[in-house]
Amino acid sequence: MSPWRERLRQLSRYPSAIAGMGMIAVLVAIAIYAVVAIPYGQALELWRGGEPWRLNPVNAGPVWVDRLFGGDMPRTIVVDSDEAEVEEERFDGGRMVRIPLEFDYESTGFPSGINLFVRSAFEESEPFVRMTWHRPDGEEIQLGGRAMSRQDRVSFSQDWTLERRLGEVAHVALFAVPDEQFERAQPGEYGLTLDAILFEEDAEIAAELVVYGRVHGIAGTDHQRRDLMVALLWGTPVALSFGLLAAVGTTITTLIIAAAGVWYGRWVDAVIQRLTEVNMILPLLPILVMVGTLYSTSIWLMLGVVIALGIFSAGIKMYRAMLLPMREAPYIEAARAYGAGNARIILRYMIPRILPVLIPTFVTLIPTFVFLEASLALLGLGDPVLPTWGKVLNDAQAQSALYHGFYYWVIAPAVLLMFTGLGFAMLGFALDRIFNPRLRAV
Amino acid sequence: MSESAFRPASAGTSGPLLSVRDLHTWFELRQWGFLRLGHVRAVDGVTFDLKRGESVAFVGESGCGKSSLARTLLGLHRPTSGEVVSEGRSLGTLSGSELKAYRAGVGYVQQDPYGALPPFMNVRRILAEPMIVHGIRSREEREARARQVLEEVRLSPADEILPKFPHMLSGGQQQRVVIARALLLEPSLLIADEPVSMLDASVRVEILNLLHSIQAKRNLTLAFITHDLSTVRHYANRIFVMYAGRIIEQAEVNDLLEHPQHPYTQALLAAIADPDADNAKHQRDVPAGEPPSLLNPPPACRFHPRCPHFMAGLCDEEDPPDFEPRRRHWSACWLHR
Ligand SMILES: Nc1ncnc2c1ncn2[C@@H]1O[C@H](COP(=O)(O)OP(=O)(O)OP(=O)(O)O)[C@@H](O)[C@H]1O
Ligand SMILES: [Mg+2]
Numbered sequence: 001m002s003p004w005r006e007r008l009r010q011l012s013r014y015p016s017a018i019a020g021m022g023m024i025a026v027l028v029a030i031a032i033y034a035v036v037a038i039p040y041g042q043a044l045e046l047w048r049g050g051e052p053w054r055l056n057p058v059n060a061g062p063v064w065v066d067r068l069f070g071g072d073m074p075r076t077i078v079v080d081s082d083e084a085e086v087e088e089e090r091f092d093g094g095r096m097v098r099i100p101l102e103f104d105y106e107s108t109g110f111p112s113g114i115n116l117f118v119r120s121a122f123e124e125s126e127p128f129v130r131m132t133w134h135r136p137d138g139e140e141i142q143l144g145g146r147a148m149s150r151q152d153r154v155s156f157s158q159d160w161t162l163e164r165r166l167g168e169v170a171h172v173a174l175f176a177v178p179d180e181q182f183e184r185a186q187p188g189e190y191g192l193t194l195d196a197i198l199f200e201e202d203a204e205i206a207a208e209l210v211v212y213g214r215v216h217g218i219a220g221t222d223h224q225r226r227d228l229m230v231a232l233l234w235g236t237p238v239a240l241s242f243g244l245l246a247a248v249g250t251t252i253t254t255l256i257i258a259a260a261g262v263w264y265g266r267w268v269d270a271v272i273q274r275l276t277e278v279n280m281i282l283p284l285l286p287i288l289v290m291v292g293t294l295y296s297t298s299i300w301l302m303l304g305v306v307i308a309l310g311i312f313s314a315g316i317k318m319y320r321a322m323l324l325p326m327r328e329a330p331y332i333e334a335a336r337a338y339g340a341g342n343a344r345i346i347l348r349y350m351i352p353r354i355l356p357v358l359i360p361t362f363v364t365l366i367p368t369f370v371f372l373e374a375s376l377a378l379l380g381l382g383d384p385v386l387p388t389w390g391k392v393l394n395d396a397q398a399q400s401a402l403y404h405g406f407y408y409w410v411i412a413p414a415v416l417l418m419f420t421g422l423g424f425a426m427l428g429f430a431l432d433r434i435f436n437p438r439l440r441a442v
Numbered sequence: 443m444s445e446s447a448f449r450p451a452s453a454g455t456s457g458p459l460l461s462v463r464d465l466h467t468w469f470e471l472r473q474w475g476f477l478r479l480g481h482v483r484a485v486d487g488v489t490f491d492l493k494r495g496e497s498v499a500f501v502g503e504s505g506c507g508k509s510s511l512a513r514t515l516l517g518l519h520r521p522t523s524g525e526v527v528s529e530g531r532s533l534g535t536l537s538g539s540e541l542k543a544y545r546a547g548v549g550y551v552q553q554d555p556y557g558a559l560p561p562f563m564n565v566r567r568i569l570a571e572p573m574i575v576h577g578i579r580s581r582e583e584r585e586a587r588a589r590q591v592l593e594e595v596r597l598s599p600a601d602e603i604l605p606k607f608p609h610m611l612s613g614g615q616q617q618r619v620v621i622a623r624a625l626l627l628e629p630s631l632l633i634a635d636e637p638v639s640m641l642d643a644s645v646r647v648e649i650l651n652l653l654h655s656i657q658a659k660r661n662l663t664l665a666f667i668t669h670d671l672s673t674v675r676h677y678a679n680r681i682f683v684m685y686a687g688r689i690i691e692q693a694e695v696n697d698l699l700e701h702p703q704h705p706y707t708q709a710l711l712a713a714i715a716d717p718d719a720d721n722a723k724h725q726r727d728v729p730a731g732e733p734p735s736l737l738n739p740p741p742a743c744r745f746h747p748r749c750p751h752f753m754a755g756l757c758d759e760e761d762p763p764d765f766e767p768r769r770r771h772w773s774a775c776w777l778h779r
Contacts, residue, residue: 329557330552330553330554330557330558331557331558331559331560331561333513333518333552334550334552334558334620334623335560335571335575336518337516337517337518337545337548337550338545338546338550338571338572338575338576338623338627339541339542339545339546339572339575339576340571340575341575344575348571349560352560352562353560353561353562
């Protein structure tokens with residue numbers, strides 16, 4: 001049996017290795033799902049925020065967390081005029097349209113906001129809309145009237161005059177049980193009736209009433225109404241590929257350079273050694289912060305800098321110490337004697353010898369780069385367009401998520417980061433024991 | 443195989459297979475990478491010819507430069523001066539691809555079989571490597587040739603040996619793999635540097651017999667380095683005795699063993715003849731006195747500080763030339779003057 005297959009077989013005897021591989025498999029599955037379900041361009045588009053998210057509440061927690069703790073926080077309700085029973089009445093030079101937007105409200109918690117989106121088509125004269133709120137107990141509240149542009153939005157929750165009139169912000173006042181000092185919401189049949197006057201024969205009007213809930217989806221939303229799921233899902237492939245590419249990039253270049261230094265010796269070795277020593281005292285994070293601040297925070301640039309600075313990393317010293325005795329190995333002399341060239345000797349005879357030491361180091365190196373990327377993002381130097389775990393944390397910190405009690409905003413990305421670290425670490429430690437048997441007794 | 447079929451012995455050429463002319467291989471000794479402390483004169487003026495199909499032995503005490511000479515012949519060390527001439531061309535003037543082709547024509551068997559085989563490759567891979575390096579692309583051809591050389595070194599069954607890693611083989615089997623690898627490219631010269639000294643006494647004779655029979659069957663030139671003067675008679679046609687980087691005596695094997703001319707050779711043989719030495723052959727195969735420093739060798743005859751026939755004013759002042767005291771028997775000693 002080849003030593004590699006033998007080692008694989010040994011791996012199955014370490015429960016931590018199995019668990020680690022399972023965790024990595026989960027991450028890989030999430031990454032693949034993310035890339036397939038939300039194509040790259042779409043993910044960037046979504047993460048830019050704005051229009052795609054207008055139907056989402058702000059800072060809503062995950063639904064399942066609320067339900068787990070026995071809550072009945074409302075979800076978002078959207079009522080579209082297409083489904084309403086619209087009444088029309090013609091008059092000379094125009095129409096009167098009555099749109100009853102009705103919905104069932106089931107929670108005793110207040111919603112987090114009310115918006116009305118109005119779209120209209122006309123030549124010159126804007127339609128005029130009067131809005132009336134219907135409560136379950138039959139009472140009507142006049143919400144005033146106004147002219148509507150082609151794409152208009154009425155934010156009841158930000159209407160200060162309305163708030164002063166009702167005594168509390170609209171989404172609370174309009175749902176509260178009467179005479180209970182706005183303590184809880186009243187479930188039941190609500191409605192918003194729009195009485196629109198269209199001043200042109202073929203003008204059209206449509207409307208969407210959005211009653212924003214307080215819980216949303218599996219991951220909740222952030223301050224820009226973005227579904228955090230997008231960032232948590234897409235953060236996985238970004239984290240894994242950044243970690244993997246950085247680990248591969250630094251390990252391979254370091255290894256080849258160390259081997260070349262050992263093999264060619266003399267001034268090549270001396271130059272590599274001096275560069276390594278200089279590089280070892282250069283601090284990585286401040287340099288990355290400098291590059292990010294002065295130049296660009298693109299994740300690919302950061303990857304490039306990490307690899308470039310990693311080439312002459314301290315690993316060279318370690319590999320050199322392992323390779324140096326090999327330089328004089330008789331089998332390398334034999335290889336030269338049958339005509340093997342320098343490249344072949346470095347790649348086929350020197351490097352395979354230290355691969356066993358390298359593989360566990362490599363596996364444990366991956367999460368350190370994942371953390372590095374997250375740290376950069378947390379320092380505000382995350383990629384400007386990519387959704388990543390670090391950027392979620394950065395947003396949460398900037399919005400004082402913990403102070404406001406939005407724990408989900410911090411916990412989800414942090415758990416994913418820890419999950420990644422743990423998975424690779426458990427596999428790496430098991431590999432270390434298998435490939436470096438001297439550790440086994442310890 | 444490479445297009446420029448420049449090899450030590452392509453058919454139809456007469457004359458020696460390899461001519462070595464006044465060869466010097468010195469190693470620079472440095473401190474901190476730049477301070478030159480001097481030179482180790484590992485090979486210091488060696489001249490000889492290797493004929494086609496002959497078997498020659500190099501003997502001499504430890505550190506006299508035998509391995510350095512072998513490595514220079516293999517093109518592993520660049521000669522400091524002098525020439526190794528093969529096919530009318532000097533090794534130092536060969537281009538990269540010509541040197542590669544030359545190397546295909548010289549097989550190398552090392553002392554320590556375990557170290558000579560990369561531990562992370564199985565036998566199949568080990569034997570494939572030289573063929574890959576020399577451009578044999580076809581997997582079937584490589585497999586066929588590997589099986590053929592394994593049979594030639596009497597390692598069978600090949601199906602069992604090929605997938606094994608070096609540590610799964612015994613020392614003798616490992617050395618057979620090393621020999622098989624050296625034969626793969628069909629060399630005309632085989633250089634064996636103490637091929638059996640690291641092996642168990644029980645397999646030494648087997649390996650030596652194997653080398654001898656391969657040499658006879660393939661009609662290749664065998665140059666081997668040995669400490670063991672007692673077996674040399676059976677395996678070599680000629681002997682070169684080395685001392686401090688030089689060849690001080692050379693002759694047909696029987697002539698040299700029965701009529702040693704140089705005082706050093708005489709001391710060497712006396713040590714073996716001494717029955718007490720059987721237990722401690724390695725300590726006693728050296729004449730009394732310190733082996734010379736190669737960094738600062740004694741002037742003129744290198745052996746004079748230890749020589750019982752030392753002649754002041756001659757031995758320590760002038761290099762002795764190669765005298766021919768017996769027919770085809772050369773010795774570099776002023777006694778033959
Ligand atoms: N690459 C090298 N660099 C510097 N000195 C070397 C090198 N190779 C050999 N030497 C020196 O050259 C001298 C001759 O060494 P060599 O290995 O040729 O001796 P040898 O006759 O093969 O000895 P042994 O019988 O012990 O194998 C030694 O003093 C050795 O230290
Ligand atoms: Mg030697």
